[in-house]
Amino acid sequence: MQTRKLVRVLEGESVFPPPVWLMRQAGRYLPEYRATREKAGGFLDLCYNPDLATEVTLQPIRRFGFDAAILFSDILVIPDALDRGLHFVQGEGPKLTPIRPDEIAHLDPSRGETHLAPVIATVGRLRQELPDETALIGFCGAPWTVATYMIAGHGTPDQAPARLFAYRHPAEMETLLFMLAEMSADYLIRQLQAGADCVQIFDSWAGVLDEASFEAYAVRPVARMVEKVRTAVPGAKIIGFAKGAGTLLNTYRQKTAIDAVGLDWSVPVSQAKELQKAGAVQGNLDPLRLIAGGKALEDGVDRILENLGDGPLIFNLGHGITPEAPIAHVEALLNRIRTAKA
Numbered sequence: 440m441q442t443r444k445l446v447r448v449l450e451g452e453s454v455f456p457p458p459v460w461l462m463r464q465a466g467r468y469l470p471e472y473r474a475t476r477e478k479a480g481g482f483l484d485l486c487y488n489p490d491l492a493t494e495v496t497l498q499p500i501r502r503f504g505f506d507a508a509i510l511f512s513d514i515l516v517i518p519d520a521l522d523r524g525l526h527f528v529q530g531e532g533p534k535l536t537p538i539r540p541d542e543i544a545h546l547d548p549s550r551g552e553t554h555l556a557p558v559i560a561t562v563g564r565l566r567q568e569l570p571d572e573t574a575l576i577g578f579c580g581a582p583w584t585v586a587t588y589m590i591a592g593h594g595t596p597d598q599a600p601a602r603l604f605a606y607r608h609p610a611e612m613e614t615l616l617f618m619l620a621e622m623s624a625d626y627l628i629r630q631l632q633a634g635a636d637c638v639q640i641f642d643s644w645a646g647v648l649d650e651a652s653f654e655a656y657a658v659r660p661v662a663r664m665v666e667k668v669r670t671a672v673p674g675a676k677i678i679g680f681a682k683g684a685g686t687l688l689n690t691y692r693q694k695t696a697i698d699a700v701g702l703d704w705s706v707p708v709s710q711a712k713e714l715q716k717a718g719a720v721q722g723n724l725d726p727l728r729l730i731a732g733g734k735a736l737e738d739g740v741d742r743i744l745e746n747l748g749d750g751p752l753i754f755n756l757g758h759g760i761t762p763e764a765p766i767a768h769v770e771a772l773l774n775r776i777r778t779a780k781a
């Protein structure tokens with residue numbers, strides 16, 4: 440029998456209390472992360488160092504006993520493999536060389552093979568070192584979200600540069616997204632073959648797309664990835680997180696054929712229940728409730744458990760944990776979930 444609760448939920452089983460992990464659970468809110476990060480030098484050095492990346496992945500598992508570990512890496516290792524000049528500026532986030540339409544046909548996806556080898560080595564190490572009951576989640580960015588950073592060259596509030604690029608150069612945009620889809624699918628296949636139990640595709644910027652663009656740029660490339668991954672790894676379990684997709688999540692789930700749909704905190708329980716009829720959902724506590732703690736945290740947790748706890752649920756935040764989150768509040772969150780009555 441499958442002992443990893445998260446995998447059982449991905450297979451459609453309802454498990455109570457639900458398995459729980461937090462997006463960005465390895466990170467700056469943990470003193471042990473900050474210490475290892477210091478040792479590594481730059482953030483990317485940490486991502487490509489299997490010893491240290493294994494260490495920071497395990498830190499939140501040791502401290503909190505989450506039901507799943509998520510590989511420590513970043514969605515931007517794909518543009519880094521493509522030699523797009525990625526670097527992280529302290530306090531400002533990622534910077535890349537903005538890509539021009541005429542450069543897209545010359546990108547070389549075969550660079551992923553050697554460039555990403557250290558990340559794959561980390562996955563293998565993790566599977567050996569994790570407790571047997573802890574699931575291992577691999578991940579990558581969705582083509583659209585990765586492309587938004589490649590086009591703007593930095594984070595923006597609404598990804599206007601990438602949206603404009605898509606309207607002005609639709610053919611080049613398609614070429615870019617489908618190249619990223621093929622390359623990212625190969626990357627996920629390698630993670631699964633190295634020992635990941637499942638993978639999550641992060642489409643953090645899906646919510647800025649209009650309906651037609653959502654179909655073309657968020658749904659179709661991810662559907663292609665899911666198809667390619669499952670051809671290479673039959674039965675591969677995949678979580679799709681299309682942040683801000685709102686009412687489009689129903690068609691997203693159907694057309695991409697993902698096993699679980701990640702929910703940001705704006706998704707109402709009525710819609711989440713509807714989505715749950717077709718399979719697992721993951722989410723969706725507002726990360727700010729975790730910062731606030733107390734009644735705000737308890738009410739948020741209880742509402743999710745009461746409404747979604749009798750179906751296939753993976754408890755998570757509606758987006759990544761922030762550096763300000765107090766460790767005592769993470770402990771309170773876990774305690775609230777694990778002592779809840781069905």
Ligand SMILES: Cc1c2[nH]c(c1CCC(=O)O)Cc1[nH]c(c(CCC(=O)O)c1C)Cc1[nH]c(c(CCC(=O)O)c1C)Cc1[nH]c(c(C)c1CCC(=O)O)C2
Nearest residue numbers: 462463464465466482509510511512513514532641643759
């Ligand atoms: C858009 C995006 C990125 N990276 C990621 C996304 C999608 C999810 C989301 O929307 O949050 C995904 C990601 N980034 C990181 C992980 C690791 C695994 C985990 O614990 O969840 C994952 C899954 C580590 C990280 N990735 C980054 C950090 C902080 C770097 C540091 O230690 O200084 C971590 C722990 C850096 C990063 N990486 C990225 C940005 C915009 C930043 C800067 C913002 C920030 O500083 O928080 C790109």
